[in-house]
Amino acid sequence: MLEIQDVTKTYDGVAVVNHVSFEVNPGEIFALLGPNGAGKTTLIRMITDILKPDSGSIRLDGLPPGPERRRRVAYLPEERGLYKRSKVAEVLTYWGTLKNLSAADAAREAKALLARVELADWSDKQVQTLSKGMQQKVQLCTALIGSPRLLILDEPFSGLDPVNVQLLEDILSERRAAGATVLLSTHQMNKVEELCDRALMMHKGRMVLYGTVRDIRRQYADHAIVVRAQGVLDGLPGVRSIEVFNGDRKLVLEPSATTGSVLRAMLDRGIEIESLALAELPLEDVFVKVVREGLGMTPAQDVSLAEPVAVGGAR
């Protein structure tokens, strides 16, 4: 388990990471979100022990910073690079030996990983002869070798074609099933909704959203429900307006109305309901709303909202 407790990092008097606390459980895919300059990279560098926090603590499986913890962490940064003149298999074997594998084990694991990312035929080629997407898969392998307990991936999908995006999603699922913790930093909100159990959003160094992806979307949902039903909905008590889209109807409720009262009114009217759901905002809209409108957790809310939610509860 990754435990971040009240971590702060300041540069030139500006708190780039400001009292951030959260936990990520084993077997969880956790999203670290935020606009550019939110403090995500600094936080990741502190988790990977590249930078030291000014205050607070970071523990992985109870381990403080040090060689033992470093061996359990792998990081795929957004700005990527490899030894271009080296052979693909050599690069991976080197990374494996740095992760404390023997040369033979590292070579064996490198071979298996290259086969998994469909690059087995390229193992003896120089990195510079590979396409950008292929190089990205090799870089992913450098993060996967040594079976790290915590896998930190910064924008792992950028530059990949749909087939390789699917491949990466499969690999992440495999790693999750094997008990690894995955910390995913990305601006692709659809991938967060698709893959992640929980998310933390930072803005200007502070935590502004933290919880399950569904809870976050619900928290910012309009006071409305989306209904697919047979019958006339006009004039229902408690409904302010009705919008129609894709065969569904979105009922915007009066402030005093509840989902239950409107549901009862529909049943009383004999309307046959096929489906009913809260009108949640896509995560992308929540992101934009929080950043543009400066919403999210206030310092007073930090304590209550920072409580972790059970893994998988929203999925």
Place this chain on the structure above:
Amino acid sequence: MNWHQILTIARREYLAAVRRKAFLFTAIGTPLYFGFVMFVSIGPAAKEKLSALKEFNVLGVVDSSGLYSHAPNEIFTDLALAAPSIGAPMPSQMVRTQVVFFPDMPAAEKALRASAVNQVLVIPSNYLVKGALRRYARSSNLFSNADRQPIATWLVQGMIGNSLDSLRTARVARPTLGMDLYALDRNGQFELKDGKRDLVDFLLPFAFAMLLGLSITVGGQYLLTGVAEEKESRILESLLCTVTPEELLGGKLVGLGAAGLTLVGIWVAMGIPALGAAALAVKPTFPPGIILIALAYFALAYLFYGSLMTGIGSVTNNMREAQQFGVWFSFLNFAPMIGMSLLLAHPSGPLATGLSLFPPTAATAMMLRLMAPSSVVPMWQLGLSLGLLALAGWLALTISARIFRVGLLMYGKTPNLPEIMRWARTP
């Protein structure tokens, strides 16, 4: 510090450096190039001197002094004495130069322009008082003075007339030709200081200091470009998640230092057949433990310069920028070579002593001092020099590690000096 990580990094850095085509090209190509340059310059130079003497067949003389009316009309020159070779001794070979007198300069000039004579020697009327002479030739080159000696012999013969036999005349013309100098070597034995020995006395310190300086600079340059390249290609961030900056720095220092030593080792090995023959001919003496001392200086000076180069590589944004800064440190390393003649002439003088104690110049300056002929460096100076260099190396390593740690993650902007100083002060 985890030594497994350091050695793993060192191994990769070493193999990556020595497997590059540029390494092979430098290792083999540099000695071949210099061998070729020596071959095409020194050999032909000696031949040119000989051929200038051989082709000196006719000397025209315009004698206004009247001193040479009875001078001989031919000159005999032994090539073995007039143009001694650097290699094996040349057998005695006499060449004859005819002397033709002209009544005045216009007649002599006409003969010179018509190639009837090789040169014209004009002896003014006041030669005895002033000693001034003029020579005229159709052309001149680097070897035009090769025939000064035959003319000098003829002038002596002409001046003393028939009062001396030819042997005495030759001795008067070149009285110190066969004078040998014997001087104490560093073992307290007298050794012959002839032309070959002078050459070795100059070349040996030069070679030792140059090779030491080159191995330090080459290793440092590898570090500089390696760090700048890794920073530019953004490898470092994922690498630093696995190893500490200190382990990365240590591994690079060891691996690339070994690559620099390998390069110099190849050069030495390729030079042994050529230099070995010359060394056997003059039997040079070396200070005791010179190889161990050279290795100690290499290790410490490389630690000093390598650390500085790494620091530079980590604060710059690309390789070109890094090399522009790094070249100044290479100049500093080779600075004692500029004053080499002075250092060899006065190996215990204040300049030589000062440069050999000053850490940035200590390695090359001390090598020159140690290898200078007859020089004996006091042990306390050797110890102090190594101690100061070790201290400077440790300081450079500590400061560079701090700059390295912060600089590696800075992209897009080269920090200014106050920023670098602040990083250096941050533990």
